[in-house]
Amino acid sequence: MRISIGSDHAGVDLKAHLVDFLGAAGHEVLDAGTDSDASVDYPAYCAAVARAVASGAVDRGIVMGGSGQGEQLAANCVRGVRAALCNDLYTARMSRAHNDANVLSIGARVVGTGLAEEIVTTWLATGFEGDRHQRRVDQLTEIASLAGDPAAQDELIDRLAPGVTARARGLPT
Numbered sequence: 001m002r003i004s005i006g007s008d009h010a011g012v013d014l015k016a017h018l019v020d021f022l023g024a025a026g027h028e029v030l031d032a033g034t035d036s037d038a039s040v041d042y043p044a045y046c047a048a049v050a051r052a053v054a055s056g057a058v059d060r061g062i063v064m065g066g067s068g069q070g071e072q073l074a075a076n077c078v079r080g081v082r083a084a085l086c087n088d089l090y091t092a093r094m095s096r097a098h099n100d101a102n103v104l105s106i107g108a109r110v111v112g113t114g115l116a117e118e119i120v121t122t123w124l125a126t127g128f129e130g131d132r133h134q135r136r137v138d139q140l141t142e143i144a145s146l147a148g149d150p151a152a153q154d155e156l157i158d159r160l161a162p163g164v165t166a167r168a169r170g171l172p173t
Contacts, residue, residue, distance in 0.1 A: 001059045001124060004052040006032035008042035008071070011064030011108035014116055018062065021117055027124075030058060046074035046105075053102050054080035061103040062120065068107035075103045079144060082137070087111050092119045096126035098133045 003022060007015040012034055022029045032048045034040045042065050049061040061081075063071040068085045075083035083103035084095030087110045095101035104123050106116055128134075139160060146153040154165045163173035 002028045002030070002057075003060050003062060003124075004030045004032055004049045004058040005062045006045035006049040007034060007063065007108070008045060008065040009034060009037045009039050010066035011068075011071070011106070012037055014064055014106070014108040014113065017113050018064075018116060018120060022120070025121075042071050043074040043077075046071045047078055050075040050078035050081040050083065050103055054078050060124065062106070063103060064106040064108045066107060066109040068105040068110065072103075072105035075105065080141075082140065086119055086123060088115075089118060089122050092123040093126050096123055097129045098136075100128040100133070100137050 005015055005019060005022075015031070019029050019031050030052065032045055032052070034045060042063075046063040046065075049063050052058045053061040061075065061083075063075055063083070065071040068087065072083045072085040075081050081103050082099055082101045083105055084091065084099060084101035085105045085107070086092040086095055087107050092104070095104070101123075104120065106119060108116075111119065142156060143153060146156060157165050166173045
């Protein structure tokens with residue numbers, strides 16, 4: 001599998017470990033950086049990995065930082081990306097099986113190298129189950145496609161679950 005991987009300064013050591021681990025497992029790994037523990041802002045590194053996935057240049061992406069939270073958010077800014085923060089095996093498995101996640105985010109200050117290896121291995125090996133989950137992934141894609149048009153998003157959301165936008169805002173339904 002062809003994998004792009006990137007991190008900020010907090011994830012650089014775990015990233016280096018995973019580059020070697022994935023390479024030894026036979027994957028082609030493209031390291032987007034950063035390459036030192038000097039402080040950097042994570043959005044560009046994570047968005048670059050996400051763009052590689054969305055463009056089809058790679059099969060999957062992996063991003064990491066201190067918690068993995070901001071890195072996931074940055075990757076999810078790229079249309080076509082479904083990034084999942086997975087700091088345990090269950091969420092790694094479910095993010096693939098139910099959500100067809102194509103970018104994995106890991107908190108380098110949350111998990112050790114052994115668990116990170118298990119998370120990555122599980123995530124890469126788990127297939128998407130499709131069926132009812134495909135319908136949900138399609139809904140996510142459709143909602144995201146309307147991101148620049150809030151009224152159209154509300155209309156779609158209410159078509160999917162009548163009255164939910166008013167309810168979420170505390171308005172009468």
